Amino acid sequence: MEIVPEMVDKNTWDKVINYIAMSDEQPPYLLMDKEMIREKISQIxxxxxxxxxxxxxxxxxxxxxxxxxxxxxxxxxxxxxxxxxxxxxxxxxxxxxxxxxxxxxxxxxxxxxxxxxxxxxxxxxxxxxxxxxxxxxxxxxxxxxxxxxxxxxxxxxxxxxxxxxxxxxxxxxxxxxxxxxxxxxxxxxxxxxxxxxxxxxxxxxxxxxxxxxxxxxxxxxxxxxxxxxxxxxxxxxxxxxxxxxxxxxxxxxxxxxxxxxxPGRAVVGDAGVFVGTVIGKARRGDENWLYIDVGVFNGLMESIGGIKYTYIVGSRGEEKTWTVAGPSCDSFDVIDKEATIAEPEVGNRILIPSAGAYTISYASEFNGFSIPKTILI
Ligand SMILES: Cc1ncc(COP(=O)(O)O)c(C=O)c1O
Missing domain, CATH: 3.20.20.10 (Alanine racemase)
Structure with missing residues (x-):
């Protein structure tokens, strides 16, 4: 994760990486960059x-x-x-x-x-x-x-x-x-x-x-x-x-x-980065499936209405097209049907930027998965 991904502000990225390195907080959680919120407010x-x-x-x-x-x-x-x-x-x-x-x-x-x-x-x-x-x-x-x-x-x-x-x-x-x-x-x-x-x-x-x-x-x-x-x-x-x-x-x-x-999304959206974990991989028919611990029900609800997120993993694996799914047993819990991601290992971190708006506010504890904590950095 050493290079700054194209869709993320450099300062926000540095803070996120620093937080993950220094903290023993268990994912999934949502990091919110306070400076980015202030910056966006100053533009509106x-x-x-x-x-x-x-x-x-x-x-x-x-x-x-x-x-x-x-x-x-x-x-x-x-x-x-x-x-x-x-x-x-x-x-x-x-x-x-x-x-x-x-x-x-x-x-x-x-x-x-x-x-x-x-x-x-x-x-x-x-x-x-x-x-x-x-x-x-x-x-x-x-x-x-x-x-x-x-x-x-x-x-x-x-x-x-x-x-x-x-x-x-x-x-x-x-x-x-x-x-x-x-x-x-x-x-x-x-x-x-x-x-x-x-x-x-x-x-x-x-x-x-x-x-x-x-x-x-x-x-x-x-x-x-x-x-x-x-x-x-x-x-x-x-x-x-x-x-x-x-x-x-x-x-x-x-x-x-x-x-x-x-404004709602423009104030907080860019400031948020979900930090999650890859919890499973499978090949089903001709599809590659990637399972992560943030899904439709505990944070990424807007994915089913058409919002497409970017997924960042530290892996240098081969780039593949994935169907990305959340952790619940529900087959509705699919957040992306064609995400291009370098193949990660199960247990790797996965980061999802632009997640500050309409994520935690929509989240439920369906299937017993906790609503991810929001942490301001
Ligand atoms: C009445 C009303 N005002 C403001 C907003 C915020 O919109 P946005 O997040 O697109 O800026 C919404 C979003 O649903 C809304 O329903």
């Missing part, structure tokens, strides 16, 4: 005028990760009482918290209101009714459907409404005593297509004007998350994406409009 929201950044806690809710984010002054986007409690423990005030999940549980809504959170997304009449009852007078923003083309993790089907319906919902919310303040959308996670944001901003502007014609003066546009990170290929960088977004925002919206950004 820089090129968009009047922007406020809210970290999407679901990407990695580790309390020490949240503490770093809080210390750097960001806000937080949350969806559950569990996420709220983490923020409460580190003293994040309610005015730094928003919730963009358009359908909230009663319990979460009650706890969020009690804590003092006032910003909530919605996309249905039923949610307006719920909020009018449990969060009267709340500041609410409607979720618009936007194109998710080019996103590796599309998010457009479950939530969002088209422009006309969104306008009617804003009116309905106002009539129910809520305070309609804005519009939100999500272009899909791991979005490598800046055009999605441009198209979404165009759509939002149409809705903005429609609301104004109904006497509703909005003040906030939430452009969601979606900034991509490097897994196996290079991606468009944040400054390029933001420059394009900012250009269309300036064309369409006045200077006083507050822009919210809700």
């Amino acid at each position: 929201g820089r090129t968009i005028r009047n922007a406020k950044v809210f970290y999407a806690v679901k990407a990695n809710p580790d309390i020490e990760v949240c503490r770093i984010v809080a210390e750097l002054g960001l806000g937080f986007e949350i969806a559950s009482e569990g996420e709220l409690r983490i923020l409460a423990q580190i003293g994040v005030s309610a005015d730094r918290i928003i919730t963009s999940n358009p359908i909230k549980t009663f319990r979460f809504l009650e706890e969020a209101v009690r804590y003092g959170v006032t910003y909530f997304a919605f996309d249905s009449n039923a949610e307006v009714d719920k909020m009018a009852r449990y969060a009267p007078g709340a500041s609410v923003y409607v979720r618009l459907t936007v194109p998710n083309e080019g996103s590796e993790w599309p998010l457009s089907k479950k939530f969002g409404v088209e422009i006309e319906e969104a306008a009617a919902l804003l009116v309905y919310a106002r009539d129910k005593g809520l305070n309609p303040v804005g519009i939100t959308f999500h272009v899909g996670s791991q979005c490598n297509n800046p055009y999605n944001w441009q198209h979404a901003v165009d759509k939002a502007k149409e809705l903005w004007d429609m609301a104004e014609a109904e006497g509703i003066k909005l003040k906030m546009l939430d452009i969601g998350g979606g900034y991509p990170i490097k897994y196996t290929k290079n991606v468009v960088d944040i400054a390029t994406i933001e420059t394009k977004i900012d250009k269309v925002l300036r064309q369409k919206f006045s200077d006083d409009v507050q822009i919210f950004i809700e």
